[in-house]
Amino acid sequence: MKKRSRMFRIQIGWLTAALATIVLLSGCGSNETAANAPSSSLPSQDAKTDVDKQVTVAVAADPALDQLDAGAYKGAIEVHPMVYDSLVEYGEKGSIVPSLAESWDISEDGKTYTFHLRQGVVFSDGTAFNADAVKFSFDRWIGDPANSSLNVSKGLKEIKVIDEATIRFEFGEAYYPLLTELTFARPVRIISPTAVEPAGDPKGKFAKPIGTGAWVVDSYEKDQEAVLVRNPNYWGEAPRLSKIILKVIPDAQARVLALQSGSVDIAGGQSGKIPAENLELLKSDDKLSIQRSAGTSSHFLIYNYDRASLQDVNVRQAINLAIDKKGIVDKLLEGAGSEAHGLFPLTVPYVTESNNEWYGYDEDRARQLLREAGYADSDGDGIMDKDGKPLELSLVLQQTEYPEWKPIAEYVQAQLLKAGIRIRLRMLESNAYYDALWTSREYDLIIYRTYSDAYNPHAFLLSLFHSTGDTPAVAWSDSLLESLIDEAVASTDIRQRQAKYDAWFKRAREQAIYAPLYYPDDIYAVNKRVKNFKLGYASFSPIVWNELDVSK
Template sequence: MRTNSKTNSLLTQIIFLMLLAVIMVTSGCSNSNNKNSSTPTAGSNNTANNEAAQAANAQDKVITVAISADAGMDQLDAGAYKGSMNVHAMIYDGLVEYGEKGEILPALAESWDISEDGKVYTFHLRQGVKFSDGTEFNAEAVKFSFERWIKDPANSLNVATAMQSIDVVDEHTITMTFTKAYYPFLTELSFARPVRMISPSAVEPAGDVTGKFIKAIGTGAWMAESFTTDQEAVLIRNPYYWGEMPKLSTIILKVIPDPQSRVLALQSGDIDIAGGQMGKIPVESVPVIEAASSLSLQKAPGTNSHFMIFNYNTPALQDLNVRKAINLAINKKSIVNDLMDGIGSVAKGLFPLTVPYVTDSNNTWYGFDPAEAKQLLADAGYSDSNGDGIVEQAGTPLELNFVLQQAEFPEWKSISELIQSELKEIGIAVNLQVLEPNAYYDALWTTKAYDLIMYRTYDDAYNPHAFLLSLFHETEEAPAVVWSDAGLESLIDTAVGTTDLQERQSAYDSIFTKLYQEAMFAAIYFPDDIMAVNKRITGFKAGYTTFSPIFWNQLDIGGE
């Protein structure tokens, strides 16, 4: 084939370029084996890929937790009472944190000073903290957070009603001045709401204390990602979190209103955790959970108790001997062991030992002694003159109406039936009235249409002070709910008002002694907090409050 000079030149250039490409490739291969070369080796590429894969796996640790009702993600304003308290506590931090048996621990405030008269609190804030949107946390943000709700006339917290002023000292120092000394100020500041910190950028216009809430932006370990009303809410870890970073990447809160359906979801593996106040596990389902190879039952002593209230307006119950007799007739061990399947313990007072200021020495109550109960009724002037098994006084049978509800506490029905039969054994006729929740709470708080009524104390941070003030202390509008006693109310005032720890403990000792001596209620049982956890979950540790029932940041997924 004949070619011209141009063609020969073009072929020469192509051949030269091909040879050059071969040389470059060969040189590249040679350099890849040179240990001193800056070019990564194949081995180092594999290492980088493995590290990237591990990081990806760490970013994809997801668990699903059952909740009984919608989390209200679109309503989670830190300064309001809407949405789930549990989610509030995951997204928003407080100045302080509630620890074991009520110990107040640092949170966004690293330390604090209290004036000698107990009215001025100076908080020294943690530095370098950011909200989940990257904005700075400082004293102005604290002031903003409090001013959004502190003047609301509907707010009954003492930290609100007694607040005289809140002042920024500098970027990381703020003072709160109150009109009175009240030791539970710090306890109230640990609540899940409305005392927690929200970013000024969470409202519109930004920084306006009267602005409209737009999005939940806190300094907590978790942040809201998405939600579907009445179905699920998704939380992801906050990349700016100031504390120990959560090991999980995502927590899905799945709405399952029916308790039995929650148990089935646990068994099928559709959810990983259920229980506590977020989504209770029925007591009768405990054996099923314990028998499941994929699940573990986690039990911890609770901070509330279930007890029976006496109506002090009922003439028969104004007699101390009758109140003591009722206490002595109730077999609390049988309730715990037979009806509660061992989930709890016998009540030895109004509060369990998990509550601050409750000790072994001041935590005592009446045992089970039907013979002594009968004798006390006889001492009170009651006898069974007609042989019908019911004692009477001056021709009037000792008959009492016992009110309860079972929508929130299904176990109350069987417990009340047992108490009914036990009181009949000592000659007291009891009529059970099972009411719907609205009617039940109306009878408790408003109409007083009962002689006996089942109730429960509050939980963790609200005990003992808030419960005692709420139910054993008069208000401007009404006398005490559970039992009206001026001496008891004076002791409660002393306990909450003193800044001296020894004086406070002494006052609580006297309160618990007086409750016992006057038999102002009938103790029933102290329930345990129970949770069912899939065994793939590691690092489970029960929290110290119902609004923070789990140390979420410590949870991990085993084998991943």
């Protein structure tokens, strides 16, 4: 039997050396509701008239705001949460906090979620927000194969509008990260029925970005800049800034120069990374401050499991052992990160000291493993060979989003050469790089990064290490690993769930199915005219935009 409790909050405890738990603060049993958020407020008169407060942010890639559909994967991911709200948001240390839903109930079997919506909210064009708008937003993408890794898509059986302020979601099975998925930047956020043509048609064509978020798109010039201004109809506390300008600067060194000249106020993070070699220079600039925090992502090498040489576990282990991960951090990142000991850092849920052990640095052992795999330097050229074929692999990378990848790839190339493996570097532009990763798989090795915060570990593992329909897994195909992650996400018992994740990481290590490199810190350089700079709780909300201010 179902009953309401006084307060609901899910809080994901980050796991360190000992297992922490996911905290479920509930009134009774598994039936849970959210605590009411502070009452909404309209923008103040000062906020409406203070039109000169703006900041300029450097971004590496075109934000594509003309394609910023809440239900799709186009447009800058960091802008989606600025324009579109979700039912719930990702809070500090993984807590699930109210947004457009003020509270919610979960049935005892974990299959039914009932959301009680915030009333009096309107979209930026004045259209009323209600349960019908929520259903419209979800109907646009539910069942799309592109969303098959999301249980909120593949597991959803029915959406029922109870009344204009209440909506119910029925799922086929329990799935512990469901509320976390509802915080994602896309496709779960709510868009106005007037944003498509014809209006109100879930199959209608996206026309313009209309959400309930604090910001609206003011102007956009492809590959140049995008301008967001304060939403005068925003239901929450009004942003202190009147305008945010996203300035496209693809070259990392050009972003550094723009910071020094004052033509941009903020650069860094995933959307406009700062080269590690420039950090000391920026630290010495008295106009700038450096903001840093430990991240939840990692960078690693993916193996193409279709390559014959990489199907040998000894070769995969040898590659791991031949790379000095600590050297990458100390020599190339200026200490702006830490050595990788596994696929995820300890800041990620279910990752512990015991399940995150990986391969150290041992060049002699790497060569021994290659010999055990049947390789030898038969012609004395320093490259191991087998059956007359040298052990030569391609390593694909891009530099637009991650400028540090080039020197890191060169470092890995030199280290693997010492172990007898020749690496050919292939630098691709961003679109070609992602095509190689997701579609053509034209690589032997490819540098990639895990997702951050809300996506880890479940969403990343499902996305990269799990088949989708008839499509094999992207990063590594292993039926046992797929069954373990399926069992983990379906478990309602945290101890059983932890055991499944432990087993997943153990098999991943035994099979050496990837090569971890480093855990990057999140680093920003900020002009000191910018006040109240605060890092966000999720990678898709990297900065608390609404609290930013500037000196008068």
